[in-house]
Amino acid sequence: MITLENVSKSYDHRHKVLKDISLNIKPGEFVSIVGQSGAGKTTLVRLLIGEERADEGRVMIGDWDITRLRHREIPYLRRQIGVIFQDFKLLPKKTLEENVAFALQVSGGKSDKIKKVVPSVLKIVGLDDKKKRYPNEVSGGEQQRAAIARALVHQPKILLADEPTGNLDAINADEIINLLLRINKFGTTVILVTHNKEIVNRLNRRVVTMENGQIINDQAHGRYLL
Amino acid sequence: MLSLYRIIKFSFQDIVRNIWLTIVTITILLIALFSINTLLTVRLISDNAVGVIREKIDISLYLKPDTIESEIIALKNKIAASPKVKEVVYTSKQSAIDAFRSKYENDPTVLAALKELGRNPLSPSLTVVPKNFEESNLVINDLKMLDNSIIESRDFSDNTAILNKISDITKRVNEVGLGIILIFVLTSLLVVYNAIRVAIYTHRQEIEIMRLVGASNFFIYMPYMFSALVYSLVSVLIVISIFYPFLTLLQPYLEAFFMGYNVNILSYFVENFLVIFGAQFLAILFINIVASLFAVRKYAKV
Numbered sequence: 095m096i097t098l099e100n101v102s103k104s105y106d107h108r109h110k111v112l113k114d115i116s117l118n119i120k121p122g123e124f125v126s127i128v129g130q131s132g133a134g135k136t137t138l139v140r141l142l143i144g145e146e147r148a149d150e151g152r153v154m155i156g157d158w159d160i161t162r163l164r165h166r167e168i169p170y171l172r173r174q175i176g177v178i179f180q181d182f183k184l185l186p187k188k189t190l191e192e193n194v195a196f197a198l199q200v201s202g203g204k205s206d207k208i209k210k211v212v213p214s215v216l217k218i219v220g221l222d223d224k225k226k227r228y229p230n231e232v233s234g235g236e237q238q239r240a241a242i243a244r245a246l247v248h249q250p251k252i253l254l255a256d257e258p259t260g261n262l263d264a265i266n267a268d269e270i271i272n273l274l275l276r277i278n279k280f281g282t283t284v285i286l287v288t289h290n291k292e293i294v295n296r297l298n299r300r301v302v303t304m305e306n307g308q309i310i311n312d313q314a315h316g317r318y319l320l
Numbered sequence: 321m322l323s324l325y326r327i328i329k330f331s332f333q334d335i336v337r338n339i340w341l342t343i344v345t346i347t348i349l350l351i352a353l354f355s356i357n358t359l360l361t362v363r364l365i366s367d368n369a370v371g372v373i374r375e376k377i378d379i380s381l382y383l384k385p386d387t388i389e390s391e392i393i394a395l396k397n398k399i400a401a402s403p404k405v406k407e408v409v410y411t412s413k414q415s416a417i418d419a420f421r422s423k424y425e426n427d428p429t430v431l432a433a434l435k436e437l438g439r440n441p442l443s444p445s446l447t448v449v450p451k452n453f454e455e456s457n458l459v460i461n462d463l464k465m466l467d468n469s470i471i472e473s474r475d476f477s478d479n480t481a482i483l484n485k486i487s488d489i490t491k492r493v494n495e496v497g498l499g500i501i502l503i504f505v506l507t508s509l510l511v512v513y514n515a516i517r518v519a520i521y522t523h524r525q526e527i528e529i530m531r532l533v534g535a536s537n538f539f540i541y542m543p544y545m546f547s548a549l550v551y552s553l554v555s556v557l558i559v560i561s562i563f564y565p566f567l568t569l570l571q572p573y574l575e576a577f578f579m580g581y582n583v584n585i586l587s588y589f590v591e592n593f594l595v596i597f598g599a600q601f602l603a604i605l606f607i608n609i610v611a612s613l614f615a616v617r618k619y620a621k622v
Binding site: 168169173187 | 330333337526528529531535
C-alpha cells in the first residue's frame with residue numbers, strides 16, 4: 095500500500111531531516127509513528143500528502159510513484175488520502191456540515207452524492223445532531239471528529255492523523271483514538287503520528303520509532319520506547 | 321455548470337459571512353474611485369474656467385465709421401481665408417449701438433449721454449476667432465501687418481499679455497493636473513491592490529484547507545476572482561449613486577459662477593457615462609483580479 099524506499103529529505107541541503115528511510119505499510123494496517131520533536135515525523139507526513147518532495151529515494155502509494163507527482167496531480171492524491179491535524183483545520187465561517195461537504199464540493203462531487211455521504215459520515219463520528227453548528231460552538235474533540243468526518247468523505251484507503259490528540263484532553267483523546275480504531279476496522283489504513291506514550295502503549299499495534307530522521311525501531315506490537 | 325454554481329455560492333457565502341471585511345474592502349475601493357472622480361471634476365472645472373477666460377479675449381479690428389459694407393466684407397473674407405483663423409464675426413455700426421444700448425438699458429446716464437451726442441459714435445468691427453488658441457499671437461501678428469486703409473485701430477498689446485498669461489496658466493494646469501492625476505491614480509491602485517491582498521491574507525487558512533482537502537486550482541482561485549468582480553461592480557455602482565447627486569448639487573453653483581457660459585459638468589458625466597465609469601470598472605476589476613491572483617497563489621503553495 096505505502097512504500098518508502100531509501101527516502102532522504104533536507105530543507106537546506108546540509109542538514110537532512112530524513113535519512114535513507116525505508117518503510118512498508120500494508121493495506122488495513124494501523125501504524126503509529128512516534129518520535130520526539132525534530133525526529134522527522136511531520137516531514138514524513140508532508141511527503142505522503144505531496145506537500146514536500148523527497149530529495150532521494152521513492153515514495154509509492156499503491157502503484158503510484160508520488161515522488162514524481164506533477165503539481166496538478168496533487169489534488170487527486172489528496173482525495174485518496176484523508177488527513178487530520180492537531181489544529182483541526184476547519185473553516186471557521188462554515189458549519190460542521192458545510193466543512194465536511196466542502197471537501198466533496200471542491201473536488202467536483204455531485205450534489206446527490208454529497209447529500210448522501212455527508213450525513214452518513216457525520217453519523218459515524220457522532221456529530222449528526224451538531225451539524226449546523228460552527229467550529230467555535232463545539233468542543234475540541236468534536237472539532238477533531240468533524241475533521242475526521244471531512245477526511246472520510248472521499249472514502250480514502252489511507253487516513254493520516256498528524257498529532258490528532260495534541261490539543262485534546264485525555265477523555266476526548268481516547269474518543270478520537272477509538273474512532274480511528276473503528277475506521278481501521280472498516281479496512282482503512284491508519285497512520286497515527288504522535289508522541290503520546292499512553293495512547294501508543296494502549297493500542298498495542300505496529301509502532302515505528304523515529305529519531306534524528308531515521309527509523310530506529312519498527313515493531314508489530316510495539317510500545318513507546320523513547 | 322455545477323462548478324460555476326458552487327463558485328458563485330462560495331463567493332457570496334464568503335462575502336456575507338465576512339461582512340466587515342467586505343465592507344472595509346468596498347469602502348477602500350469607494351474612496352479610491354470617489355477621489356479619482358473628484359479629481360476628474362476639478363480638472364473639468366479648471367478646463368471650463370480656462371475656456372471661459374479664453375472666450376473673454378477679443379481680437380478685434382475697429383474700422384473707420386464711414387467704410388462701405390462691401391469693403392468690410394472683402395476684408396472679412398481676406399482675414400477668414402487664413403488657415404489660422406476659425407471665423408471672423410462682423411459687427412456693423414448699427415449692431416454695435418444696439419448691443420451697447422441693450423447692455424446699458426438700466427443706466428439712464430449713459431443712454432442720456434448717447435442721446436446728447438446725437439449720432440452713432442461706435443465703429444464697425446471685425447472680431448477674429450483663431451482656430452487654435454495657442455496661435456492667437458500669430459493671428460495678432462498677421463493682423464498687425466495687415467495693410468488696409470479702412471482699419472481704424474488695431475491695438476492688441478493688452479490682449480497679447482493676457483493671452484501669454486492664459487497660455488502659461490493652461491500649460492501649468494495641464495502639467496500639474498496630469499501629474500496629480502497620475503500620482504493619485506497610482507496611489508489609489510496601490511491602496512486597492514493592498515486592500516485585496518489583506519482581504520485574501522485573512523483567507524489564507526481557508527486556501528490552505530482547500531488545498532489539503534484536494535480542491536483543484538479552479539476551485540481555489542475562482543471564488544476569489546468572482547468576489548473581485550462583485551467588489552468592483554458594487555463599488556462602481558455605489559460611486560455612481562453617490563456621484564450623480566453630488567454633481568446635481570454642484571451644478572447650480574457652477575452655473576452661478578460661470579454665468580452666461582455653458583458649463584455643465586453633470587451633462588458631461590451623463591454623456592460620457594460608459595467611458596468614465598466603464599473604464600473605472602475595468603481598471604478596478606483588473607487590479608482586483610491581479611492582486612487576488614498573486615495573493616491566492618502565495619497561499620495556495622501547500
